[in-house]
Amino acid sequence: xxxxxxxxxxxxxxxxxxxxxxxxxxxxxxxxxxxxxxxxxxxxxxxxxxxxxxxxxxxxxxxxxxxxxxxxxxxxxxxxxxxxxxxxxxxxxxxxxxxxxxxxxxxxxxxxxxxxxxxxxxxxxxxxxxxxxxxxxxxxxxxxxxxxxxxxxxxxxxxxxxxxxxxxxxxxxxxxxxxxxxxxxxxxxxxxxxxxxxxxxxxxxxxxxxxxxxxxxxxxxxxxxxxxxxxxxxxxxxxxxxxxxxxxxxxxxxxxxxxxxxxxxxxxxxxxxxxxxxxxxxxxxxxxxxxxxxxxxxxxxxxxxxxxxxxxxxxxxxxxxxxxxxxxxxxxxxxxxxxxxxxxxxxxxxxxxxxxxxxxxxxxxxxxxxxxxxxxxxxxxxxxxxxxxxxxxxxxxxxxxxxxxxxxxxxxxxxxxxxxxxxxxxxxxxxxxxxxxxxxxxxxxxxxxxxxxxxxxxxxxxxxxxxxxxxxxxxxxxxxxxxxxxxxxxxxxxxxxxxxxxxxxxxxxxxxxxxxxxxxxxxxxxxxxxxxxxxxxxxxxxxxxxxxxxxxxxxxxxxxxxxxxxxxxxxxxxxxxxxxxxxxxxxxxxxxxxxxxxxxxxxxxxxxxxxxxxxxxxxxxxxxxxxxxxxxxxxxxxxxxxxxxxxxxxxxxxxxxxxxxxxxxxxxxxxxxxxxxxxxxxxxxxxxxxxxxxxxxxxxxxxxxxxxxxxxxxxxxxxxxxxxxxxxxxxxxxxxxxxxxxxxxxxxxxxxxxxxxxxxxxxxxxxxxxxxxxxxxxxxxxxxxxxxxxxxxxxxxxxxxxxxxxxxxxxxxxxxxxxxxx
Numbered sequence: 001x002x003x004x005x006x007x008x009x010x011x012x013x014x015x016x017x018x019x020x021x022x023x024x025x026x027x028x029x030x031x032x033x034x035x036x037x038x039x040x041x042x043x044x045x046x047x048x049x050x051x052x053x054x055x056x057x058x059x060x061x062x063x064x065x066x067x068x069x070x071x072x073x074x075x076x077x078x079x080x081x082x083x084x085x086x087x088x089x090x091x092x093x094x095x096x097x098x099x100x101x102x103x104x105x106x107x108x109x110x111x112x113x114x115x116x117x118x119x120x121x122x123x124x125x126x127x128x129x130x131x132x133x134x135x136x137x138x139x140x141x142x143x144x145x146x147x148x149x150x151x152x153x154x155x156x157x158x159x160x161x162x163x164x165x166x167x168x169x170x171x172x173x174x175x176x177x178x179x180x181x182x183x184x185x186x187x188x189x190x191x192x193x194x195x196x197x198x199x200x201x202x203x204x205x206x207x208x209x210x211x212x213x214x215x216x217x218x219x220x221x222x223x224x225x226x227x228x229x230x231x232x233x234x235x236x237x238x239x240x241x242x243x244x245x246x247x248x249x250x251x252x253x254x255x256x257x258x259x260x261x262x263x264x265x266x267x268x269x270x271x272x273x274x275x276x277x278x279x280x281x282x283x284x285x286x287x288x289x290x291x292x293x294x295x296x297x298x299x300x301x302x303x304x305x306x307x308x309x310x311x312x313x314x315x316x317x318x319x320x321x322x323x324x325x326x327x328x329x330x331x332x333x334x335x336x337x338x339x340x341x342x343x344x345x346x347x348x349x350x351x352x353x354x355x356x357x358x359x360x361x362x363x364x365x366x367x368x369x370x371x372x373x374x375x376x377x378x379x380x381x382x383x384x385x386x387x388x389x390x391x392x393x394x395x396x397x398x399x400x401x402x403x404x405x406x407x408x409x410x411x412x413x414x415x416x417x418x419x420x421x422x423x424x425x426x427x428x429x430x431x432x433x434x435x436x437x438x439x440x441x442x443x444x445x446x447x448x449x450x451x452x453x454x455x456x457x458x459x460x461x462x463x464x465x466x467x468x469x470x471x472x473x474x475x476x477x478x479x480x481x482x483x484x485x486x487x488x489x490x491x492x493x494x495x496x497x498x499x500x501x502x503x504x505x506x507x508x509x510x511x512x513x514x515x516x517x518x519x520x521x522x523x524x525x526x527x528x529x530x531x532x533x534x535x536x537x538x539x540x541x542x543x544x545x546x547x548x549x550x551x552x553x554x555x556x557x558x559x560x561x562x563x564x565x566x567x568x569x570x571x572x573x574x575x576x577x578x579x580x581x582x583x584x585x586x587x588x589x590x591x592x593x594x595x596x597x598x599x600x601x602x603x604x605x606x607x608x609x610x611x612x613x614x615x616x617x618x619x620x621x622x623x624x625x626x627x628x629x630x631x632x633x634x635x636x637x638x639x640x641x642x643x644x645x646x647x648x649x650x651x652x653x654x655x656x657x658x659x660x661x662x663x664x665x666x667x668x669x670x671x672x673x674x675x676x677x678x679x680x681x682x683x684x685x686x687x688x689x690x691x692x693x694x695x696x697x698x699x700x701x702x703x704x705x706x707x708x709x710x711x712x713x714x715x716x717x718x719x720x721x722x723x724x725x726x727x728x729x730x731x732x733x734x735x736x737x738x739x740x741x742x743x744x745x746x747x748x749x750x751x752x753x754x755x756x757x758x759x760x761x762x763x764x765x766x767x768x769x770x771x772x773x774x775x776x777x778x779x780x781x782x783x784x785x786x787x788x789x790x791x792x793x794x795x796x797x798x799x800x801x802x803x804x805x806x807x808x809x810x811x812x813x814x815x816x817x818x819x820x821x822x
Contacts, residue, residue, distance in 0.1 A: 042321035061414040076150035083155040101126040107343025120299040136166025183282040185297035186711030229285035229489030286410025291497030350499035396643035415479035457547030464547035606798035640759035690818040699757030705818035771803035
């Protein structure tokens with residue numbers, strides 16, 4: 001180079017010269033004349049079961065023999081509904097070392113009690129010297145022409161990376177095939193990543209992946225993200241992964257730029273907008289037909305293994321003609337035996353194993369117990385029967401969360417309802433409520449920012465890829481579309497051909513008859529084989545996989561609500577109990593303010609004795625311990641409790657429809673009309689309406705504002721629930737019977753922020769505040785005595801101890817607003 005005068009800056013570095021290897025010259029092996037002559041003679045007079053296509057080429061320079069068995073066109077004609085095809089090439093089938101390519105339609109075979117399977121019949125074959133782009137194009141053109149002639153409109157194709165290149169070239173050049181989508185085999189994608197990250201970068205000569213501990217992590221990212229049901233989720237996930245691979249500024253950055261470069265160039269596809277990624281190996285909802293995942297290419301791999309097993313050993317070493325005849329005879333015999341009968345494009349009926357299982361099935365999933373490392377646990381597979389039993393025991397709020405929505409889905413439909421369920425462990429509905437709400441928020445996300453906020457780390461507030469995978473693994477999102485289809489975003493919905501236990505549950509829940517009895521399951525239903533455990537991660541890798549710090553993140557961490565201290569409400573809530581074991585009303589907090597007994601006498605006056613037992617003197621405390629007094633007090637609670645239970649069940653069964661006051665324009669007009677009536681009635685009382693946010697806490701917010709007490713809505717809610725909980729012990733079985741054995745679940749539900757208040761919480765608020773509540777309604781009545789309700793403190797407390805009246809207004813029996821003086 002020095003002698004040639006090449007400048008120093010243009011000369012390669014020394015390590016490049018040391019690592020350079022001479023390229024192996026391409027050797028073009030020509031078939032012998034005897035072989036070519038024998039093949040040409042055989043092609044001129046093929047057996048009856050073999051059809052040689054006119055476009056076949058056989059000479060010393062090139063061999064490209066297209067053939068199919070005689071019944072191929074008949075099979076295509078009878079299966080015009082099969083619009084999915086699979087293509088692949090195989091090796092080691094003949095002594096001339098020619099590769100055998102196959103392509104044909106694929107359909108679903110209902111498994112009865114088991115998951116539907118994919119079965120593919122290669123109808124057209126190609127023998128060529130090697131698997132190159134020209135051979136792939138030739139094979140696909142022949143099959144596409146045959147499918148068109150037999151009335152099949154191709155829609156989706158599955159192939160490995162090599163075969164996909166030639167098919168895509170034909171599709172781009174033919175206007176009649178522009179609608180066909182080609183998907184890359186997920187299994188081959190995983191193998192490609194495993195091999196390529198260990199190779200050297202062509203520009204620097206360094207190994208692409210320097211930290212090999214990241215390899216199983218990247219492979220799990222590919223395998224899990226392929227099932228994401230939303231393009232926004234997939235793009236947000238890989239955008240974060242690529243950025244962390246390119247960066248090295250923080251401990252949570254991975255500093256693997258060569259791997260990032262390989263992934264962007266070979267695995268991911270940038271969409272129309274910069275920074276948004278997609279991939280042809282995705283198998284999630286809306287990407288492939290239900291039941292046909294990107295593992296569908298393996299159906300042809302199984303066919304090759306079957307054919308090689310059927311062919312006699314000497315056939316593998318015989319001439320090309322014997323190979324073609326053996327392949328056609330094998331498939332013709334399998335077709336005649338009925339192996340490819342009743343192939344379907346979609347499976348209408350769900351497998352019985354989703355309804356009820358006769359044997360336990362365990363699945364290996366990542367536990368939610370650790371955000372830094374996937375703790376692999378074996379969860380028992382759920383079914384519709386298990387979901388129904390849990391629902392009847394724990395109610396809707398102990399089973400799912402839901403919301404109305406207007407979300408476009410990846411299959412082109414629009415969702416109007418969204419549910420979030422635990423996928424395997426139903427205890428998560430009770431113990432992992434924040435995670436289940438995050439899964440719901442993820443299902444409602446319409447932008448990348450909303451996806452990142454839903455999957456943000458609770459510690460740092462920034463997007464966390466590990467938490468994203470945990471939410472998608474341990475929870476599932478079910479949508480109800482505007483055309484009343486129920487679809488599930490979990491991977492099992494796609495692998496079970498559009499069915500899952502959770503989608504069946506939601507479908508049954510929305511039916512007029514509700515949840516019916518589940519029929520008996522199959523007699524044999526074996527569980528899946530357990531996979532090998534994931535390798536343990538080092539402490540350094542665990543730190544790398546943590547969520548980045550929130551310094552460079554725009555995501556705001558979720559607000560953590562502080563617990564209300566009992567002392568905060570002592571002076572304001574004299575009706576609340578000091579301990580859960582004490583009886584409501586009888587034992588009270590804040591009683592040192594009043595030294596006299598709070599009970600009323602027979603003449604209606606306040607008792608003048610000193611208090612010795614809670615709110616009462618010893619005489620009235622003894623009276624309050626009798627059954628008669630308990631019945632009198634229960635009468636004031638019975639009617640609100642009954643109404644509260646009916647309203648609670650109704651709201652829970654229609655939870656998704658009750659989440660918003662802005663469902664449609666007609667409802668907004670009704671609300672405006674109701675507010676006008678309330679404004680007029682309040683004006684006659686010398687009051688005006690103060691709007692309160694419709695966030696589920698409106699009743700408690702309205703009481704706090706109208707009563708002018710220094711409490712938050714959350715503090716009042718928890719004090720009210722603390723007052724209600726002991727009522728079950730105070731009134732024994734009567735309260736449990738009123739709530740059909742679910743009073744504890746009702747109290748737990750009412751304690752959650754956003755749970756709508758009802759008549760029972762109004763009564764409890766009046767008791768706790770010891771102030772009458774005047775409720776102005778928008779009913780059609782004209783008499784104030786009919787459209788105004790008065791809720792008083794308990795009659796056993798003298799009215800002399802009551803505080804000033806608190807006025808609220810309620811619109812359409814749904815939303816409470818506060819009031820203040822004009």
